[in-house]
Amino acid sequence: xxxxxxxLRHRLxxxxxxxxxxIIGTFLLLEAAPGxxxxxxxxxxxxxxxxxxxxxxxWGLDQSELTRLxxxxxxxxxxxxGQSVTFSRPIRDVILERLPNTLLLMVSATALSFGLGSAxxxxxxxxxxxxxxxxVSIGSLALYAVPGFWLGLVLIVIFxxxxxxxxIGGIETLASDKAGLDRAADIATHLVLPVSALGFIYLALYLxxxxxxxxxxxxxxxxxxxxxxxxxxxxxxxAHVARNALLPLVTMLGLQSAQMLxxxxxxxxxxxxxxxxRLAQEAVAARDTPLLLGIILVxxxxxxxxxxxxxxxxxxxxxxxxxxxxxx
Amino acid sequence: xxxxTISRRTMLAGSAMLLASxxxxxxxxxxxxxxxxxxxxxxxxxxxxxxxxIVASNxxxxxxxKIVETLAEASFDGKDGLAPRLAVGWEGTADGxxxxxxxxxxxxxxxxxxxxxxxxxxxxxQIWKPLQNLGRTVFKDLSTVDTPDDxxxxxxxAKPTPFQLxxxxxxxxxxxxxKHIYEVGKIEDNPANTAPIGTGPFKFGExxxxxxxxxxxxxxxxxxxxxxxxxxxxQVLPDRTSAASALExxxxxxxxxxxxxxxxxxxxxxxxxxxxxxxxxEGLTYxxxxxINHRRKxxxxxxxxxxxxxxxDKDFVVKTVxxxxxxxxxxxxxxNDPQFYTADVPTYAFDVAKANALxxxxxxxxxxxxxxxxxKLLPAPYFNETKQFGDxxxxxxAAIGIDAQLVNNDSAAHIKAVYTDHAFDLAxxxxxxxxxxxxSTTILVQSGIPDGVPFSNQGGYKNDxxxxxxxxxxxxxxxSARTELYKEFQKEVAADLPLINVAEWSxxxxxxxxxxxxxxxxxxxxxxxxDTYLAG
Numbered sequence: 001x002x003x004x005x006x007x008l009r010h011r012l013x014x015x016x017x018x019x020x021x022x023i024i025g026t027f028l029l030l031e032a033a034p035g036x037x038x039x040x041x042x043x044x045x046x047x048x049x050x051x052x053x054x055x056x057x058x059w060g061l062d063q064s065e066l067t068r069l070x071x072x073x074x075x076x077x078x079x080x081x082g083q084s085v086t087f088s089r090p091i092r093d094v095i096l097e098r099l100p101n102t103l104l105l106m107v108s109a110t111a112l113s114f115g116l117g118s119a120x121x122x123x124x125x126x127x128x129x130x131x132x133x134x135x136v137s138i139g140s141l142a143l144y145a146v147p148g149f150w151l152g153l154v155l156i157v158i159f160x161x162x163x164x165x166x167x168i169g170g171i172e173t174l175a176s177d178k179a180g181l182d183r184a185a186d187i188a189t190h191l192v193l194p195v196s197a198l199g200f201i202y203l204a205l206y207l208x209x210x211x212x213x214x215x216x217x218x219x220x221x222x223x224x225x226x227x228x229x230x231x232x233x234x235x236x237x238x239a240h241v242a243r244n245a246l247l248p249l250v251t252m253l254g255l256q257s258a259q260m261l262x263x264x265x266x267x268x269x270x271x272x273x274x275x276x277x278r279l280a281q282e283a284v285a286a287r288d289t290p291l292l293l294g295i296i297l298v299x300x301x302x303x304x305x306x307x308x309x310x311x312x313x314x315x316x317x318x319x320x321x322x323x324x325x326x327x328x
Numbered sequence: 329x330x331x332x333t334i335s336r337r338t339m340l341a342g343s344a345m346l347l348a349s350x351x352x353x354x355x356x357x358x359x360x361x362x363x364x365x366x367x368x369x370x371x372x373x374x375x376x377x378x379x380x381x382i383v384a385s386n387x388x389x390x391x392x393x394k395i396v397e398t399l400a401e402a403s404f405d406g407k408d409g410l411a412p413r414l415a416v417g418w419e420g421t422a423d424g425x426x427x428x429x430x431x432x433x434x435x436x437x438x439x440x441x442x443x444x445x446x447x448x449x450x451x452x453x454q455i456w457k458p459l460q461n462l463g464r465t466v467f468k469d470l471s472t473v474d475t476p477d478d479x480x481x482x483x484x485x486a487k488p489t490p491f492q493l494x495x496x497x498x499x500x501x502x503x504x505x506x507k508h509i510y511e512v513g514k515i516e517d518n519p520a521n522t523a524p525i526g527t528g529p530f531k532f533g534e535x536x537x538x539x540x541x542x543x544x545x546x547x548x549x550x551x552x553x554x555x556x557x558x559x560x561x562x563q564v565l566p567d568r569t570s571a572a573s574a575l576e577x578x579x580x581x582x583x584x585x586x587x588x589x590x591x592x593x594x595x596x597x598x599x600x601x602x603x604x605x606x607x608x609x610e611g612l613t614y615x616x617x618x619x620i621n622h623r624r625k626x627x628x629x630x631x632x633x634x635x636x637x638x639x640x641d642k643d644f645v646v647k648t649v650x651x652x653x654x655x656x657x658x659x660x661x662x663x664n665d666p667q668f669y670t671a672d673v674p675t676y677a678f679d680v681a682k683a684n685a686l687x688x689x690x691x692x693x694x695x696x697x698x699x700x701x702x703x704k705l706l707p708a709p710y711f712n713e714t715k716q717f718g719d720x721x722x723x724x725x726a727a728i729g730i731d732a733q734l735v736n737n738d739s740a741a742h743i744k745a746v747y748t749d750h751a752f753d754l755a756x757x758x759x760x761x762x763x764x765x766x767x768s769t770t771i772l773v774q775s776g777i778p779d780g781v782p783f784s785n786q787g788g789y790k791n792d793x794x795x796x797x798x799x800x801x802x803x804x805x806x807x808s809a810r811t812e813l814y815k816e817f818q819k820e821v822a823a824d825l826p827l828i829n830v831a832e833w834s835x836x837x838x839x840x841x842x843x844x845x846x847x848x849x850x851x852x853x854x855x856x857x858x859d860t861y862l863a864g
Contacts, residue, residue, distance in 0.1 A: 035740030039748070042782045043710065043739040044375075045385045046768065047461040049778040058516070087376055087537070088522070097537060153569060161577045168577050169570060174368070174540045174561055175533075269567050274538025278566060287740050 004315050011311065015304045022300045023076075023293060027069050030289050036061050037085045037287040059085045072290060081297070082290040086282070091294040095276065099298065101171050102275035105198065105267070106260045108191055110253065112199030114206050118242075118249060121210025125245070126237045128215045137211065144204035148263055152197040152270035159193060166192050169272035194271040198263055202256060206249055213245025220244070247317060254310035258303045361844060364558050365862035369582035370571040371562035374537065379521040380503035381455045384462045386612060386760075389500075389854035390585065391562055394543055395438075396505060396526030399429060399448070400498040402611040402763070402850045408495055409666060409763075411849070413856070414443070414504055414527060420491025424805040427494055431479040435550045437506045438531045445481040449473035450507035452483065455515060462767060466497045492807045496667075496764035499611065499851055529555035529858035539564055549858065556861035572596055572838075581843050581862070584853040586835040589712065590651045593836060601841050606653060608847025609834035611763060612854065613662040616645070616654075616717060617772075618828040619746065619755040623788040626701055627753060631690040633825040636754075637676035638683035639728045640721065646831055649716045654833035659818040660769055662761050662832040670815040673822035683728045694729045703753040705732040708742055713833070714756050721756065748780040750788070759783050761832075765814050770798045773826040789826040 038055045047055075056062045063071075075082055081091040120140065124133040143151075160168035172178070172187050217223060218241060226236050265277035276295055283292040371390070377383050378392045400418070403411035417430035435443040456463030457470050469489055474482040483494075504527070509520050523532050529549045533542035541562040545555055563580055565571050571587035574580040576599055588596055597604045618636065622628050642656035658675055661668045692700040703725070707718025718734055725732045732754065737745055745751045760783075762768050771777065775790040797820060801813035821827075837853065839846055844861045846852065 033741065034737065034749075035742075035744035037740075039743040040740035043743055044373075044387050045383050045461045046783045047781070048464055049781050051459075051461060051464060052780055088517075094537070156573050161573050164577060168573050168579055169565070170539060170563070174563055175542045175559075270570075272538075272563075272565050272567065272570060274536070274564075278538060285738060285740070 004312050007311060007315060008308070011304075011308050015308075018304065019297065019300055022296060023073070024069070026293055026296045027072070027289065030284075030287065030292060031065050033284075033287065035287060037289070040286045041086075068289075072293065076297075081294040084283075084288055084291040084294075086286040086288045086291065091291050094279070094291065095294055095298055098274055098276045098279050101273055102261070102264055102268070102277060104171075104187070104191065105194055105264055105273060105275060106257070108195040109198035109202070110256065110260060112195055113202040113256075114249070114253060116199075117203040117206025118210045118246070120203075121207040121245075122214065122237065122242045124207070125211040125214030125241070126233075128211070128218065133211070137208065140204035140207045143200050144202075146201065148197060148201055148266045149270050151200065152194070152267055155193045155197055156270070166190075169194075169270075171273050171275075194267050194273055197270070198260070198267045201263065202260070205252065205256070209249055209252060210242070210245055213248055214241050217241040217244045247314075250310055250313055250317065254307040257306040261299050261303070360863070361556055361859070361861040362864050363553075363556055363861070365556075366559040366561060367557050367582065367843065367860065367862060368561045368563055368580045369584065370565045370574060370580050370587045371541065372565060372571070372585070372587050374564055377521050378524045378532070379505065379518075380524075381451050381505045382459050382461075382515070382521065384460055384500050384503070386585070386854055389851075391541055391543075392503075392524050392526075393528070393854045394530040394560060394857050395524045395528045395532050396503045397528045397856060398499060399502040399504065400495075401855050402499040404610075404848075404850060409850070410495065410498060414448075415498075418495065418498075420494065422805070424488030424490060425485050427483040427485075427491060429481045429483070431481065432550060433479060435527050436548050437508075437527055438525045438546060438548075439506075439509075440548075441506065441508055442478075443504075443506075443527050444478040445473075445475035446478075447507045448481040448504055449475050450510065451502075451504045452481075454510070455505065456501060459515065460501065462497070462762070463501050465771075466493060466501055466767060488803055488805055490766075490802075490805050490807075490810055492667075492810055493764050493766050497762075497767060500762055500767075528856050530557075530560060530856075533559070551858045554858040556859065557857070560857070575599075575602060575838055575840070578840070581840040582837065582846075583839075584835065584837045588836070588838045590653055590836070593651070593653075593838070596838055603839055603841055605837045605839065605847050606834070608837065608849065608852030610664050611850035613664060613761045613832050613834055614711075614758045615657060615660075615662060615761060615829055616714065616831040616833065617757050617759055618721065618830060619752070619757050619787055620789070620825075620827055621750060621753050621755075621787045622790075622826070623750065624703070624753050626690075626692060627703075629690050630824060631686045632692070633828070634676060635683040635686040635690070635728060636725070636730075637825060637828050638679045638686065639724045640676075640828070640830055641678040641724070642830055643678070645717060645720060649713050649720060650831065650833055653836055654831045657829035657832050659822040659829055660772065660827075661765060661814070661818050664832070665761065665763070667763075668765060668811055668814045668818075670818055672815070673819045675822070680727050687728060687730075692729075698729055699731045700729040702731040702733060704735055704751070705754045705756070706735045706737065706742060706746060706752045707756040708746075708758060709737060709739055711758055714758050717830070718756050721754070743782050747782045747784070747786045750779075750786055757783070765817065766802055770801075770817070773821055774798050785826065787826070791820070791824055791826065794820050794824070794826070 037059055038052060038061060084091045084094055087094050120136050124136040127133055156168050159166045167190050171190055178186050223240055226240050264275060265281055268275040268278040280295045373387055375388045378388060380388050380392045380396050397413045399413060399415035400410045401413050402409055414432055415429040416432050420427045431445055437443055452473050457467040469485045469487040470483055471486040472484045506525055509525055510518055529546055530543035531546050533544045535541045543560040545558050549555060565574060568589055571583040572592045575583055593604050596602055620627050626632050646654045646656055655663055658671060659673045663669055687700055694700055705718060705722060708714045722732045722734055746755045759772055760768060771784045773785050773789060773794060775795055777784045797817050801810055804810040804813055842863045844863050845859045849855050
């Protein structure tokens, strides 16, 4: 337990610096982009010089970059994410409204790609070089090569437009006043297509890692020993080979969470899911700097925590990890 | 009905598209209007400020025109192209110093309070004049609004203001909001800006960011037996392909403002139960314009500008970029405008040889590489069509020895580059014609506009004769004399080419056959939809 705590302390201190770098970097990047929030706003309205000046003043854009960055960081110290200029609402509220949808999408898609990916990996890796191994490997690779938006569109055309089995998008039926289990079932129905589109793409990654890990494990002495002890093939595959191949997949899970957040931008647009990815895209287009900073901050915290969880899981799965970290 | 679908399909296939569509709403009237039902339609953007009195833009009107009404709405057959809404009569004095509005009786706000002339006075003086994007110009000389009784509002102007301009501005600029709600606190921060309260046929229900807006029936509406619909739901569909799929899957019944891309219209018009409608946007005409930076010495020469005009094949642009859903342009007023348009202006036929000759004459001979000079070309990213025309223009310019380098930006960056930094030589823009040249058209060529004003002359163009013409028209009170001046204006612009008008386009709606009374006024998509219904 102390090993885990030491690790936690080390990581948290490091994370604060990571977050600070992420914030300042994003701020500068967005400042470097031509045009500000007022420029983005007047695209749809027009307006004379007086109105533009008024808007810049109201949104605090007449202050210098440094002042704005300092103000932002100062507010952040007080756990205040600020006010969104495009939504005229507290950024915390705007993000909290979208975060559950993105988390739901990410967790379900990760569960799908990890679960199905490793299961198929075991299936293929149980008999390396067999026909089923080749079929599964090539199939998953083909899926990996497909662009996410295209897969999404094809799923929509087949299952929503032609067969009409599933809704074409959204997170739930609009203005339906559903509640409780009914609503949960409704959301689940809406998630099937986006989760498949997002999950199937990353499936190949877990599958191939699992398969490669198993191929490696087959050559180990303990497999030979297990065979010599007369264990069934099934038991050897599951308890010895697959279990040893699982460890790198856990690492991948942590790394993959960041990529999933990126991939969800596209999937959320195609399936009209009101999530964080789409919000980020809108924030960039509207040059809503504080909103984008808020989203990046929340995403960064999310990724840091997932990786921390993975590291802690490692401590329990593999005793060597914590020992070296704590000793360092 | 199926026989009709087939014949329509055949008609739509050809270039008779525009003609065919005008006949369709009449055919639609065969259905009997029915009460009730929920209309679900596609929305591609989410305006945050829904107060049309502050933000007079089509994106805001699309939703809020059903909740907040104007004094008058555009009409195909009404006098001066107007139909009464909150005002039942309007009259201007000959000196241009006063306009009297007679208001509708028995109108109630959504919160039950009565609508009176005090609301009109408050909206005009506290919102349209100081805060509204367009009203700041049109109502700049409005000094007071007298309210002799609850149903009369008299607008007094400090300087003579043409009544024709005020009349033409009514459909877009005269949204009336309740005084009793807005007189408390800062107008810009009023909660009613995001949950509007009006007099319209529908009340604001709820907004779920990223998902939908819900409007519900106003059972106290002043229109007899109106509205027909119980609910309107705007479903937010950010992806360009979603609207077409949602229509086909019968999840939505209407996609307005060309939410279905032009390229998909041919296919979707063949889907049984769906109709493609090009009518109902006559009052919302967008103009495809080549904006010119006259600070470039080559472009300051009118011969070079004429050469560029001759190099553009407008028919090809209409056919290829707009797939026929547009018309070629002759000048700064669109052909479909009933009051001001004149065809009697200098025109520039597509003629590459003549363009080349003009450039030779101007002294810009082709170099060894076949190029005369290079230009930076910035197509506005707001529409697919403006981007595609940018690609076309690059090729058209190459044919006359001008090497155009395309610079693609997103919206905010484009606005800044063109209108603030002037970092362009040519730009492609889509200005809107709003029923009167004085609202947002003369500003495109007039000189003396401060830097940073979007959709205005930021190309450094200065023509004293044209400026004088614009100034004179702005203070000419007689309607026919004023109209004549704007015809002069069109001639002068077409002759000197401060910018090049290429085409004019409006939007296309796709709806299920059940949706009735579509496109029955020139600003249908942004009107109140009190009579829109869903047939059983």
